[in-house]
Amino acid sequence: MDRSSDRVLIIGAGPVGLCLALKLAKEGVPSTVLEQLRDDNFLDQVPRAGTNHPATLEMYDDIGLYNRLEPRGIIAPLFHYWDRAKAERIAEFDHAVLKDDTRFPFALQCERIKIVEEALAMAKDNPLIVVRMGMTFTGFTQDAESVTAFADNETGETEAFKGRYIVSGEGARSIVRKECGIEFEGFTYPDRTLNIEVAYDFKKHGYADRNYISDPDEWSNLFHWKGPPERWRVHFPTQEDEDPDALMAPEAMQKRLQGFLPTGAPFNIVGCNLYTVHQRVAEKFRSGRAILAGDSAHVNSPIGGMGLNSGVHDAFNLAVRLGRIWRKEGDGSLLDQYDRQRRHIAVQHTQLQTIRNKKLLAEKDPAVRQKDHDELRRQSEDPNLAREFLLRTSLINSVREAAQIP
Ligand SMILES: Cc1cc2nc3c(=O)[nH]c(=O)nc-3n(C[C@H](O)[C@H](O)[C@H](O)COP(=O)(O)OP(=O)(O)OC[C@H]3O[C@@H](n4cnc5c(N)ncnc54)[C@H](O)[C@@H]3O)c2cc1C
Numbered sequence: 001m002d003r004s005s006d007r008v009l010i011i012g013a014g015p016v017g018l019c020l021a022l023k024l025a026k027e028g029v030p031s032t033v034l035e036q037l038r039d040d041n042f043l044d045q046v047p048r049a050g051t052n053h054p055a056t057l058e059m060y061d062d063i064g065l066y067n068r069l070e071p072r073g074i075i076a077p078l079f080h081y082w083d084r085a086k087a088e089r090i091a092e093f094d095h096a097v098l099k100d101d102t103r104f105p106f107a108l109q110c111e112r113i114k115i116v117e118e119a120l121a122m123a124k125d126n127p128l129i130v131v132r133m134g135m136t137f138t139g140f141t142q143d144a145e146s147v148t149a150f151a152d153n154e155t156g157e158t159e160a161f162k163g164r165y166i167v168s169g170e171g172a173r174s175i176v177r178k179e180c181g182i183e184f185e186g187f188t189y190p191d192r193t194l195n196i197e198v199a200y201d202f203k204k205h206g207y208a209d210r211n212y213i214s215d216p217d218e219w220s221n222l223f224h225w226k227g228p229p230e231r232w233r234v235h236f237p238t239q240e241d242e243d244p245d246a247l248m249a250p251e252a253m254q255k256r257l258q259g260f261l262p263t264g265a266p267f268n269i270v271g272c273n274l275y276t277v278h279q280r281v282a283e284k285f286r287s288g289r290a291i292l293a294g295d296s297a298h299v300n301s302p303i304g305g306m307g308l309n310s311g312v313h314d315a316f317n318l319a320v321r322l323g324r325i326w327r328k329e330g331d332g333s334l335l336d337q338y339d340r341q342r343r344h345i346a347v348q349h350t351q352l353q354t355i356r357n358k359k360l361l362a363e364k365d366p367a368v369r370q371k372d373h374d375e376l377r378r379q380s381e382d383p384n385l386a387r388e389f390l391l392r393t394s395l396i397n398s399v400r401e402a403a404q405i406p
Pocket of ligand 1: 011012014015035036048049052138169170171172293305307309310
């Protein structure tokens with residue numbers, strides 16, 4: 001392979017693909033990022049992730065991204081569980097108890113779109129990273145030594161890119177995963193979630209910047225985002241067969257919001273969308289020279305904010321290994337260990353926890369609800385239990401546990 005093609009091909013300039021490229025560059029490994037969106041529509045993406053946990057903030061800091069994100073986000077040390085029917089706060093958790101575990105004892109509320117905007121600018125400035133926007137990846141081939149990716153440029157012409165490895169950062173619809181014949185095992189919830197963005201100060205009603213609101217009929221998540229405009233996202237469950245237009249009609253959304261918080265005055269709705277939630281993990285994260293990371297390898301409910309975070313953790317785990325391979329300090333078996341470590345976390349942590357999170361919020365049995373709420377209260381009030389709880393929810397434990405897997 002000639003020197004110019006001895007690089008990693010990364011498909012997708014999402015948070016995972018870009019963090020991978022930046023960490024690879026830090027490891028001295030050149031990469032090419034192929035992104036289907038163009039410079040002129042890259043920022044027109046639907047709102048998605050936004051809660052960044054301490055373990056992830058350490059990684060952003062390592063590649064110089066954290067300092068660019070902090071001014072654009074909200075530092076959120078606290079989060080709450082609420083019981084909607086009783087209009088009562090069940091528990092408040094404070095990341096301050098993690099002060100000896102991390103330099104970042106808080107979550108950063110900073111939306112995915114800001115993360116990719118900043119990371120893309122950094123990648124474009126990095127001499128080890130080639131970014132090609134407006135390139136729609138269509139497939140790839142691999143042999144014993146190399147991979148070749150095919151992508152259509154804006155004029156419709158197909159270009160070929162050669163590299164040593166290919167990493168799918170394409171998100172859930174990964175073509176790499178499909179071409180490798182890797183099953184995406186799991187299930188999809190039949191109902192969709194409605195996201196309404198509202199410019200309103202929920203804090204004056206006692207809410208924290210992040211709130212999980214349990215209710216047997218209509219659970220919610222309530223998250224605060226930095227403006228302009230200063231705004232909050234409220235998530236609501238919907239019925240399986242409800243018409244999207246009816247769900248997102250302004251009067252229907254106002255009615256839902258008034259049911260949630262009866263202010264008597266119309267809310268200033270600044271955006272809305274519907275999304276489908278999947279709980280799936282690829283049966284393996286590697287097939288020869290093709291590797292899956294982020295949503296291409298695992299998808300989950302956003303309750304708990306774990307998809308983007310665990311995807312960035314994949315990217316870092318993988319970049320360190322590819323760095324060692326490039327420096328001839330190890331061989332392809334390092335990538336098998338990536339598969340073992342990160343797949344274990346996806347199955348045993350992310351999937352279990354996010355399924356449990358949704359169940360907890362939506363639980364209908366009053367006795368089970370009471371027991372769950374009592375347990376949350378007990379954990380939040382005891383500093384040792386609260387630390388254990390936050391080590392898990394902030395994903396510090398999952399990174400530590402992965403590192404122990406041989
Ligand atoms: C409503 C909602 C809220 C969420 N909140 C959180 C949260 O708070 N915290 C959290 O951790 N996670 C959250 N998530 C999940 C999170 O958004 C995803 O896990 C994360 O975006 C995955 O990153 P990724 O880089 O793997 O893929 P993506 O973000 O999907 O990026 C994939 C990139 O690849 C590009 N691409 C795709 N196909 C091609 C192709 N053929 N050729 C070239 N380029 C291609 C896309 O244009 C895109 O830029 C949330 C998700 C939703 C829906």
